[in-house]
Amino acid sequence: MSERLAERKRTERRRALARFGRWAAVVAVAAGALWAFFMSPLFALDPAKVELSGMSNEIDATAVTGVLASHDGESLALLNVPHVADQLRDIKGVLDAKVERVWPAGLRVTLVARHPVAAIASGTGFALLDADAIQVGLADQAPADLPLVTVPVGDNRVLAAVLEVIRNLPADLLGKVSGIGAQTEDTVSFDLKGGPHVEWGSSGDSALKAQVLEVMLASPSAATAGVIDVSAPTLPITRAAG
Structure with a gap:
């Protein structure tokens, strides 16, 4: 009986050791997999495998390269x-x-650039502004393809109103604007290349004002009008300059 009990205990120990061995193997495999996933060079960010799109002249390319380079070799x-x-x-x-x-080791980076929509005098040159009034560049001369903005110095509310009008002008109409400005938020006006002068008023109802202005510009009276006033878009008027 004692021999049978001893054999039974030895069998149980062998089974326990076998179970422990299996669990140890599972843990080792899992630990190896985790190490490979989080720490292995196989999953380390490789700068050669970074796909970058959306770059433009307005974006600081050196700064972009610096940000991405600071993460080289990090586990993806x-x-x-x-x-x-x-x-x-x-x-x-x-x-x-x-x-x-x-x-296993790359990034896809897509950038959206800020593009200038207007120029404004700044020091001895011109600051190029995007639609949010963020400066995205400088120019020695006012660019011919951007409207020149004139507003009271330091009045951000008036500048925001002017940029809101620019943002709402159809592209073909915006391309004809040579200069745009305001003294208050409700007195935005602009000049079209070759005339006439347009009194826009506030930035409210800009979509409707744009539609009305395009209709009026296509009418025969536009050829002789010095001023087109769409500040009240349901009652637009034309008049001589001055």
Whole structure:
């Protein structure tokens, strides 16, 4: 009986050791897989595998390269992708950024650039502004393809009203604007290349005002009008200059 009990205990120990061995093997495999996923060079960010699109002259390319280079070699699994996108959005000329992992070791980075929509006198040159009044460039002379903005110095509310009008003008109409300005938020006006002068008023109802202005410009009276007033778009008027 004692021999049978001893044998039974030895069998149970062998089974326990076998179970422990199997669990140890599973844990080792899992640990190896985790190491490979999080720490292996196989999943380390490779700068040669970064796909970058959306660059433009307004974006600081050196700064973009610097942000991406600061993450070279980091585990793609551990990389804080939203943080990288925020870093890119802080770069001059970047409106938005989207960052996606491309396994096993790459990134897909898509940038949206800020583009100038107007120029404004600044010092001895001209600051190029986007639709949010963010400076995206400088020029020695006013660019021929951008409207020149004139507003009271330092009045951000009036500047915002002017840029709101620019943002709502159809592209073909905006291309004809040579200069635009205002003294108050409700007195926006602009000059079209070759005339006439347009009194726009506030930035409210800009979509309707644009439609009315295009109709009036196509009418015979526009050829002799010095001023077209669409500040009250349901009652537009034309008059001689001055």
